[in-house]
Amino acid sequence: MKKFVFFSFLIMLFSAFITPIALGLSSRLSKDTPDKQIFEVKGEKLYIRVFNADTSKNEFIELEEYLPGVVAAEMPASFELEALKAQAVAARSYILSKMETSSDAHPDAIVCSNPDHCKAHISERSAKARWGQADSDRYWNKILTAVSETDGEYMVCGEDIVEAFFFAKSGGRTENSEDVWGESRPYLKSVASEENYTDSEFYSYKEVSFNDFRKTLQTLNSSFTQSSFCPQIGKITHTQGGSVDTVTIDGQSFRGTQIRSAFGLKSANFEILLSDKTVTFKVCGYGHGVGMSQSGANQMAKRGENYTEILSHYYTNIQIIKL
Numbered sequence: 354m355k356k357f358v359f360f361s362f363l364i365m366l367f368s369a370f371i372t373p374i375a376l377g378l379s380s381r382l383s384k385d386t387p388d389k390q391i392f393e394v395k396g397e398k399l400y401i402r403v404f405n406a407d408t409s410k411n412e413f414i415e416l417e418e419y420l421p422g423v424v425a426a427e428m429p430a431s432f433e434l435e436a437l438k439a440q441a442v443a444a445r446s447y448i449l450s451k452m453e454t455s456s457d458a459h460p461d462a463i464v465c466s467n468p469d470h471c472k473a474h475i476s477e478r479s480a481k482a483r484w485g486q487a488d489s490d491r492y493w494n495k496i497l498t499a500v501s502e503t504d505g506e507y508m509v510c511g512e513d514i515v516e517a518f519f520f521a522k523s524g525g526r527t528e529n530s531e532d533v534w535g536e537s538r539p540y541l542k543s544v545a546s547e548e549n550y551t552d553s554e555f556y557s558y559k560e561v562s563f564n565d566f567r568k569t570l571q572t573l574n575s576s577f578t579q580s581s582f583c584p585q586i587g588k589i590t591h592t593q594g595g596s597v598d599t600v601t602i603d604g605q606s607f608r609g610t611q612i613r614s615a616f617g618l619k620s621a622n623f624e625i626l627l628s629d630k631t632v633t634f635k636v637c638g639y640g641h642g643v644g645m646s647q648s649g650a651n652q653m654a655k656r657g658e659n660y661t662e663i664l665s666h667y668y669t670n671i672q673i674i675k676l
């Protein structure tokens with residue numbers, strides 16, 4: 354039943370794509386009986402059910418009222434307004450894309466507030482406490498502006514709502530989704546991303562002893578044996594985005610993404626540096642690398658580009674439409 358309701362909802366959304374005139378959301382859904390457990394339309398407003406990861410409870414909240422907390426949690430409020438607007442549209446698209454598939458982790462809610470699963474969310478009060486008194490009102494108003502100036506706008510690619518992944522900063526290019534997760538999406542393609550290269554956190558380092566290096570690799574490949582000898586780093590291949598695709602260590606092949614997760618590296622865009630007793634990962638950027646680089650979006654905004662230009666750059670072949 355739930356699947357059917359989703360399907361009906363999508364058919365109605367898609368019929369609106371064919372008609373470029375922005376129809377009101379309620380008129381598109383008026384013949385449907387939405388599943389009140391997941392979402393509900395009242396007038397022109399879309400209410401979504403969100404699983405609050407802190408309280409483990411489902412909450413019913415209007416999409417546009419939920420979004421400022423997502424933008425505030427996911428992007429620094431000090432970023433340019435156009436970057437924050439791009440973030441608002443990306444977050445709205447991501448949430449709407451989740452109406453297509455229910456999650457086993459929270460089958461009665463569209464999204465949750467766990468940043469490792471769906472999208473982070475922070476309350477107005479917590480966001481203001483984090484920013485401090487001097488900036489709190491100015492920053493919150495900036496976030497509200499980013500959401501209201503993009504009211505109802507989201508991205509589609511053909512008939513698909515764009516599952517708008519984003520991450521903190523790239524190493525100079527974004528990644529093809531298939532190179533990171535194995536699944537290709539026409540709008541998640543590797544593109545150049547000019548970053549803030551003077552950012553002190555652009556590079557990060559992680560140093561481990563030869564023994565700990567092998568001990569960690571053993572969790573990925575049980576045939577790997579521990580020893581304190583210098584590891585043999587063999588052939589390294591790279592993705593189009595510049596991350597490590599595969600690396601051969603002591604004759605065994607590993608994926609760059611596996612190494613990233615096993616050693617807790619900020620990204621899979623790394624070099625391996627060897628010294629007498631240790632292995633050092635020199636890591637570039639932060640995040641999975643798929644979709645919009647938030648830092649790159651901020652750089653584009655600083656150069657005078659607006660949020661639609663930012664989104665069209667990071668998400669290939671998309672259109673921005675309004676609910």
Ligand SMILES: [Zn+2]
Nearest residue numbers: 464465470471
């Ligand atoms: Zn979730």
